[in-house]
Amino acid sequence: MKRTDPQDIYARWLETGARAVFVFSLVALGLYLSGVLSPRIPLQELPKLWTLSAAELMRQADTPGGLGWLRLLGYGDYLNLLAIALFSLLSLVCAARMIPAFLRSGERVQAVLAVLQVLVLLAAALNLFPGAR
Amino acid sequence: VYDSFWIWPLALFALCFLLGIVAVIAGIGGGVLFVPIVGSFFPFHLDFVRGAGLVVALSGTLAAAPTLLRTNLANLRLVMPLALAGSICSLAGAVVGFALPVNVVQTSLGVIIIAVAVLLWLSKASDEYGHRSDYLGQLLGLSGQFHDPAAGQHIDWRTRRTALGIAAFGGIGFIGGLFGLGAGWANVPALNLLMSAPLKVAVGTSGLAISIINSSAAWVYIYRGALLPAIAMPAILGVMLGSRIGARLLHTMPSAAVRRIVIGVLVVAGGRALLRGLGIWS
Numbered sequence: 001m002k003r004t005d006p007q008d009i010y011a012r013w014l015e016t017g018a019r020a021v022f023v024f025s026l027v028a029l030g031l032y033l034s035g036v037l038s039p040r041i042p043l044q045e046l047p048k049l050w051t052l053s054a055a056e057l058m059r060q061a062d063t064p065g066g067l068g069w070l071r072l073l074g075y076g077d078y079l080n081l082l083a084i085a086l087f088s089l090l091s092l093v094c095a096a097r098m099i100p101a102f103l104r105s106g107e108r109v110q111a112v113l114a115v116l117q118v119l120v121l122l123a124a125a126l127n128l129f130p131g132a133r
Numbered sequence: 134v135y136d137s138f139w140i141w142p143l144a145l146f147a148l149c150f151l152l153g154i155v156a157v158i159a160g161i162g163g164g165v166l167f168v169p170i171v172g173s174f175f176p177f178h179l180d181f182v183r184g185a186g187l188v189v190a191l192s193g194t195l196a197a198a199p200t201l202l203r204t205n206l207a208n209l210r211l212v213m214p215l216a217l218a219g220s221i222c223s224l225a226g227a228v229v230g231f232a233l234p235v236n237v238v239q240t241s242l243g244v245i246i247i248a249v250a251v252l253l254w255l256s257k258a259s260d261e262y263g264h265r266s267d268y269l270g271q272l273l274g275l276s277g278q279f280h281d282p283a284a285g286q287h288i289d290w291r292t293r294r295t296a297l298g299i300a301a302f303g304g305i306g307f308i309g310g311l312f313g314l315g316a317g318w319a320n321v322p323a324l325n326l327l328m329s330a331p332l333k334v335a336v337g338t339s340g341l342a343i344s345i346i347n348s349s350a351a352w353v354y355i356y357r358g359a360l361l362p363a364i365a366m367p368a369i370l371g372v373m374l375g376s377r378i379g380a381r382l383l384h385t386m387p388s389a390a391v392r393r394i395v396i397g398v399l400v401v402a403g404g405r406a407l408l409r410g411l412g413i414w415s
Contacts (some may be wrong), residue, residue: 007209010202018199021227025369026309046361050361057361058357121349
């Protein structure tokens with residue numbers, strides 16, 4: 001496979017990104033569980049809270065909705081949520097990289113599909129999809 | 134009380150490590166085992182189990198996808214239209230999942246998991262892949278070739294029934310988003326039996342598709358507060374480590390026997406979810 005083939009480019013970008021996010025998630029988990037970064041929801045309260053629905057937990061723990069959690073990244077639990085969010089962002093970044101790659105290889109229909117995929121993943125990441133709120 | 138916190142994440146890590154091994158040997162995704170087992174036998178609300186199940190499947194496929202792409206076992210061009218339909222419907226499924234009462238989701242999950250067990254029991258692979266491509270398949274360039282070391286030959290393939298395949302991925306994506314499942318159990322038959330992709334390409338391409346499809350639904354779970362790091366992170370790490378061990382044991386373990394055990398476990402876990410949803414065994 002040529003290094004300029006979109007499939008090879010996707011593989012390289014995904015591999016680099018997945019490795020980086022995996023290392024980040026290990027560090028974030030270590031900081032969280034060791035108590036170096038204190039969690040917003042104390043660990044000892046979790047057994048009471050994880051039996052509740054997500055909506056009820058958000059109410060009881062006074063968790064901000066929407067993009068509000070991005071303001072809480074100084075807490076161990078929210079730093080770990082960022083790690084999960086970064087896993088979810090990888091496909092968006094790789095799909096965006098495919099737009100010029102497919103255009104360069106003359107595959108315009110695939111490039112259009114990549115644009116649409118980016119729009120869907122972007123709408124999801126920005127909480128803009130119907131029924132999100 | 135503090136001690137009881139540690140019991141569950143540690144038990145979850147151990148279970149997910151085991152699930153990672155078994156899932157690889159049995160040839161299915163970890164997510165489809167995770168949700169019914171953890172949902173039935175751990176104290177977590179189903180919202181958090183579905184959220185963790187979704188990111189378990191996501192992280193496992195993200196780790197495997199680069200190798201699958203390089204060996205041509207996953208085909209990016211084939212994934213593009215399927216993942217687009219799947220990710221839109223997966224978003225919708227996740228939103229619907231939060232709108233439904235938990236007993237309805239639990240009951241439906243039980244039915245789906247038992248159906249998955251039946252599908253795994255009955256499904257047979259097709260090796261008919263020399264068909265002519267349909268118009269949509271040609272337009273999207275859905276064809277390829279790969280070297281099969283086991284058969285010792287290069288295999289040229291192209292898809293047919295492309296529109297039906299895209300529709301099937303929409304339906305599968307909806308179910309995956311709703312229940313937090315990886316959906317490889319449905320993607321592979323759709324690619325192999327419906328679209329006539331070779332089985333190995335179907336398995337590899339399904340993994341890549343899940344990595345994109347679950348990425349969209351994961352945001353719904355993040356924004357709805359259904360991703361608790363104390364549950365999701367041990368599960369992700371357990372399955373990823375277990376999958377590596379499973380890949381090493383793949384050639385030495387009797388995969389047919391492991392697959393039968395997995396089907397049995399799915400029936401028990403699905404039955405438990407069904408009875409729990411109906412209020413018979415809570």
